[in-house]
Amino acid sequence: MDFKKITEKIRMYLQQKRNTKIYDSDIAQALGISKEHYSRSKKNNNVPLKSIIEFCAKENIVINYILFDQSPDSLMQTTNKLITIKYFKHVNTSAGGGALNDQEDFEYLTLDETLTATLANKSNLKHIEALNAIGDSMEPLINDHAILFIDRNNTTVHKDKKEIYVLHTPGGLLVKRLDITVSGKLKLISENPAYEAEMIDFEAVRIIGKVVGLVQNFKK
Numbered sequence: 001m002d003f004k005k006i007t008e009k010i011r012m013y014l015q016q017k018r019n020t021k022i023y024d025s026d027i028a029q030a031l032g033i034s035k036e037h038y039s040r041s042k043k044n045n046n047v048p049l050k051s052i053i054e055f056c057a058k059e060n061i062v063i064n065y066i067l068f069d070q071s072p073d074s075l076m077q078t079t080n081k082l083i084t085i086k087y088f089k090h091v092n093t094s095a096g097g098g099a100l101n102d103q104e105d106f107e108y109l110t111l112d113e114t115l116t117a118t119l120a121n122k123s124n125l126k127h128i129e130a131l132n133a134i135g136d137s138m139e140p141l142i143n144d145h146a147i148l149f150i151d152r153n154n155t156t157v158h159k160d161k162k163e164i165y166v167l168h169t170p171g172g173l174l175v176k177r178l179d180i181t182v183s184g185k186l187k188l189i190s191e192n193p194a195y196e197a198e199m200i201d202f203e204a205v206r207i208i209g210k211v212v213g214l215v216q217n218f219k220k
Contacts, residue, residue, distance in 0.1 A: 057107040087130040127153035137190040150209035
């Protein structure tokens with residue numbers, strides 16, 4: 001992804017909306033990042049995807065029009081191929097410590113169906129939701145503050161498949177690989193070798209959904 005091309009689309013969108021000249025500092029403010037963070041990202045060609053996703057959700061912009069080559073006029077167009085999913089911006093799954101932030105306000109992410117095709121089959125798209133991952137126990141697969149896409153309709157853990165789920169535990173909301181032990185307990189597996197696997201009774205947890213996609217966070 002090209003930082004300059006993407007930010008120029010945001011600049012044109014803001015200029016059309018505000019009818020005034022837009023500077024880099026204006027784009028940084030719109031994305032909710034500091035001018036220093038913006039400058040570093042520009043210099044290193046690091047696209048702040050999480051900030052752009054949140055900007056698109058707030059402005060009701062289809063994100064693939066920003067990330068890919070589309071004309072500025074198409075930014076506000078609607079199409080029957082658009083998919084909207086709930087993004088629980090303030091709900092954090094802990095990839096490490098087990099903290100729970102259970103504020104349930106959400107925004108809508110609007111995506112083209114071609115971008116959601118890898119998340120679920122068409123009949124299951126209505127069950128896809130997004131939330132954040134906090135912590136480092138699932139790194140390098142899932143970075144701290146990555147956005148997770150989960151299928152709320154997929155809550156069955158299969159023995160030996162070791163797929164990744166979001167689950168509610170006595171310690172909070174977690175994202176882990178799950179497996180079923182010989183004794184019938186649920187095994188919570190981290191990607192980071194610094195964290196040992198945990199055992200827990202099935203009755204003590206509630207499976208929220210299977211992780212079917214993610215957007216990594218570009219660290220500041």
